[in-house]
Amino acid sequence: MANMGSRKHLKRFKAPKNWSIHPKENKWTVKPSAGPHAIEDSLSLLIVVRDILSLADTAREAKRIINTGKILIDGRISKDYKFPVGFMDIIEIPDTNETYRVLPDAKGRLTLHVIPKENAEFKLCKVSNKTTIEEGKNQLNLHDGRNLLTEEDISVGDVINLKVPEQEITESFSFEEGATVLVTAGKHTGEIGKINEIVVNKSSNPNTIVVENSKKDTFVTLRDYAFVIGKDKAIISLPGGK
Structure with a gap:
């Protein structure tokens, strides 16, 4: 039984840091199955339903909600309680008329941002x-x-x-100068700005970009950490009304 549990569950204190769950509540959490997002970049659907949205008090209740087809991910019903939910995924709950987009907060944790249904x-x-x-x-x-x-x-x-x-x-x-980006990792996670400059390193060091935020402050981050969210402005709503 111990081996079976280790494949499906993780001790909470060993869960990735970007999981927005409390490490001291309960002993076990649910490990996402292999899928579109890597485990360190995703949450299992059960965790979303039980721990983040608080639609259930127990894993059994959460599984029942999921198994009855009450949760949609990117417009499709998902009945897999271990389905990996990750960055930019759209979660819909038709029964409560609620819709969310998965985004990182300032600490790099995956959060559910409420969005209009048309989004x-x-x-x-x-x-x-x-x-x-x-x-x-x-x-x-x-x-x-x-x-x-x-x-x-x-x-x-x-x-x-x-x-x-x-x-x-x-x-x-396009990933180009002037594009609006969301920083998804590193110490500037969650920050929004425009690409001022794309720096291509000739050495083995990774390429970087210079980003200017709304306060006209600039910072440097890795190119791979930047996710374009629009040209002149973001086309999606963001936490804090950014």
Whole structure:
């Protein structure tokens, strides 16, 4: 029994730091299954239902809610209580008419940000890899595990506005100077600003960018930490009305 538990559960104090749960409440938490998001970048759906949204007091109650199809992720019903919920995912609860987007807070913890219902029709996805295939089409590998085919000229690092659940690309935002970005990791996690400069290092050091926030202060962060959320301004609502 101990071995079975270790595959499905984690002791709370060993949970990733970006999980917004209290390490001293209960002994065990639920480990996300393999899926679109890595374990360190996601929360199991059960944790979302029980510990973050407080829709259930126990794991059994949370499983029952999930199993009856009352939770939608990116427009589709999910009945897997271990489903990995991660950055930019859209969570809908039709029974309560509530809709959320998963975003990081200033401490890097995954949080659920309330959004208008009409915003549930799209999500932003970052292109993590790109492969050119036959007939001039490109296969885009997205940050949430999706793979899409397109004839559009979209580069690695760019972000697409994806209509869900149809998975249709409605627009794209280039990773370029002037783009509005959300910092998703590092000491500036959760900060919003515009790219002032893209610094390409000729050494083995990672590339960086210079970001200017709304107060006209600038800071440097890794290129990989920046997620484009619009051109002149953010197209999604953000915590704190940013």
